[in-house]
Amino acid sequence: MAIATHGLTKRFGDVAAVDGVDLDVPAGSVYGFLGPNGSGKTTTIRMLLGLIEPSAGTWELLGRRMPAQSLQALAEVGALIEGPAFYPWLSGRDNLARLDAAGPDGQRATRAGRIEAALGRVGLTAAATKKYRAYSLGMRQRLGLAAALLRPRHLLVLDEPTNGMDPQGTREIRNLVAELAHEGTTVFLSSHLLAEVEQICTHVGVMSEGHLLTQGTLTDLRAAGGRRLRVEVDDPAAAGPVLGRLGLGDIVTDGDVVTAKLDGQPPEVCNRDLVHAGIGVRALSVERPSLEDLFVSLTGEGFDVAR
Amino acid sequence: MLIAELRHLFRRTRVRALLIVMFAIPFLLAVAVKINGGPSDGNGPTFLAQVSQNGVFAALAGLTVTIPFFLPLTVAVVSGDTIAGEASIGTLRYLLTRPSGRGRLLGVKAVTTLAYCLAAALAVAAGGLIGGAILFPLGRIISLSGTSLPLIDGIGRTLLAALVVGASLLGLAAIGVFVSTLTDVPVGAMAVTAGIGVLSLILDAVPQVAFVHPWLFTHQQLAFGDLLRTPVRWNNIGKDLLLQLGYVAVFGTAAWARFTTRDVLA
Numbered sequence A: 001m002a003i004a005t006h007g008l009t010k011r012f013g014d015v016a017a018v019d020g021v022d023l024d025v026p027a028g029s030v031y032g033f034l035g036p037n038g039s040g041k042t043t044t045i046r047m048l049l050g051l052i053e054p055s056a057g058t059w060e061l062l063g064r065r066m067p068a069q070s071l072q073a074l075a076e077v078g079a080l081i082e083g084p085a086f087y088p089w090l091s092g093r094d095n096l097a098r099l100d101a102a103g104p105d106g107q108r109a110t111r112a113g114r115i116e117a118a119l120g121r122v123g124l125t126a127a128a129t130k131k132y133r134a135y136s137l138g139m140r141q142r143l144g145l146a147a148a149l150l151r152p153r154h155l156l157v158l159d160e161p162t163n164g165m166d167p168q169g170t171r172e173i174r175n176l177v178a179e180l181a182h183e184g185t186t187v188f189l190s191s192h193l194l195a196e197v198e199q200i201c202t203h204v205g206v207m208s209e210g211h212l213l214t215q216g217t218l219t220d221l222r223a224a225g226g227r228r229l230r231v232e233v234d235d236p237a238a239a240g241p242v243l244g245r246l247g248l249g250d251i252v253t254d255g256d257v258v259t260a261k262l263d264g265q266p267p268e269v270c271n272r273d274l275v276h277a278g279i280g281v282r283a284l285s286v287e288r289p290s291l292e293d294l295f296v297s298l299t300g301e302g303f304d305v306a307r
Numbered sequence B: 001m002l003i004a005e006l007r008h009l010f011r012r013t014r015v016r017a018l019l020i021v022m023f024a025i026p027f028l029l030a031v032a033v034k035i036n037g038g039p040s041d042g043n044g045p046t047f048l049a050q051v052s053q054n055g056v057f058a059a060l061a062g063l064t065v066t067i068p069f070f071l072p073l074t075v076a077v078v079s080g081d082t083i084a085g086e087a088s089i090g091t092l093r094y095l096l097t098r099p100s101g102r103g104r105l106l107g108v109k110a111v112t113t114l115a116y117c118l119a120a121a122l123a124v125a126a127g128g129l130i131g132g133a134i135l136f137p138l139g140r141i142i143s144l145s146g147t148s149l150p151l152i153d154g155i156g157r158t159l160l161a162a163l164v165v166g167a168s169l170l171g172l173a174a175i176g177v178f179v180s181t182l183t184d185v186p187v188g189a190m191a192v193t194a195g196i197g198v199l200s201l202i203l204d205a206v207p208q209v210a211f212v213h214p215w216l217f218t219h220q221q222l223a224f225g226d227l228l229r230t231p232v233r234w235n236n237i238g239k240d241l242l243l244q245l246g247y248v249a250v251f252g253t254a255a256w257a258r259f260t261t262r263d264v265l266a
């Protein structure tokens, strides 16, 4: 396991921001740590990295007991925590140099080369000498990623890495994460935008109000959610009862689109019965549940509901 | 990391500006003496009366003028910023996860603050020596005990005096670093530190609390003048250095205890 936590809890006063979280992040995975704003993602990440002390619970990072072996563990971790932070009066390049000099394995001889490589990787080479003060939000986020990539890492912890980025930037980050994962780096990625990370994650953990609702491989979670039938018909009012008689649940009508949980019923059978009932079927598809559907089914709430 | 941190500190515009001001004060003092003539004896700060006879005294007069207020103020600015400054812009979380190690980071910050104290006092001495050399004759120094010393000896003693002045700022610097670990607002840490410096000065001037005087970190701040006696009187300088060391030990430990256990939420 790249990250393992056991009953990790953080209370601010009486409020448990994170409550008994048991994370299992396998080495080599791209783990999407998902949850709406305020669900405790950043607080969890701060605990993982030893910035704040848990109220209860234990954890290991890259197989090392924390916080006892935090220096050894953190040397192999690159992190972006709650947005980038740099000195406004220094250039992007000078900022990276200072950070590199502030810890272990930042050999001076290789520093300039590593900085250029990291800047190139996030597409900041042209802006390297600009003062950080003059960077746009997206450029700042990129510099934060460059800092996390300055040295080879076994684990990257990225807290909302696409925050403030345009769609093009978001796509680039996705490609970068995929590339890193391909190189064997474990990526632990938090986001409140489900759709954004759905495409690149192998594993997912879903947070809500400080609790880890579920975690596992994306495939398993989707299978557990069940497939849904989606039909576009000329008589939606009549279609609902037909599907209901076939044993389909959770029937939702929206305009002339009707969706329902298949529950093992073959879609062709549904189609046949609809047609036999004299209903015109214009389109029919089977959909895997999105993470958003999954979240709704887990909490009974929309994903954007914050506490 | 120490070298990088020193470069980081002395490259800052703010720090450079402070050092330039420290350099300029004795220089302007020398100019003022040139234009108006020195004060008659007994008027104005110690050493000022001798400036027109020997430029070296501009440096000593500069130290005397800046040690009660200007130097401590700049030390409050630099020491109050050490941890709180990093916290306020968020770089603290990245330094810690780099990982720098909390104890190590604090140690490096403490050493750079010490370097600033010495640099600021040396800037005052340098400004005085250069301004004095340009505007007044240099020559053998008449020590406070009335004996005459070769110029090179006088300059040596002046630089040593600057180091002693720098060292006598360490108590306040240690307080500043400690205050800086308590907050994420650097301006607050600077203000509190400067306030403590002023409080110490005030208490030192109130005879009713004479019993605390020997324990105030500002109490022996003019002891550096004893370097200009023949032979040098080390008594008060020694007391001062011991006192500063005591403050560094107490507030250094407090800062360490606080910083190595606090939650970093900024």
Ligand SMILES: Nc1ncnc2c1ncn2[C@@H]1O[C@H](COP(=O)(O)OP(=O)(O)O)[C@@H](O)[C@H]1O
Pocket (backbone or CB within 6 Å): A012, A017, A035, A036, A037, A038, A039, A040, A041, A042, A043, A044, A307, B265
């Ligand atoms: N320093 C703090 N003091 C008190 N409450 C906090 C603090 N930091 C976070 N919280 C609370 O903890 C909860 C989780 O916050 P956070 O971990 O930042 O969520 P996320 O990163 O998922 O958006 C929120 O309800 C937030 O208000």
Ligand SMILES: [Mg+2]
Pocket (backbone or CB within 6 Å): A038, A041, A042, A043, A082, A159, A160
């Ligand atoms: Mg967050």
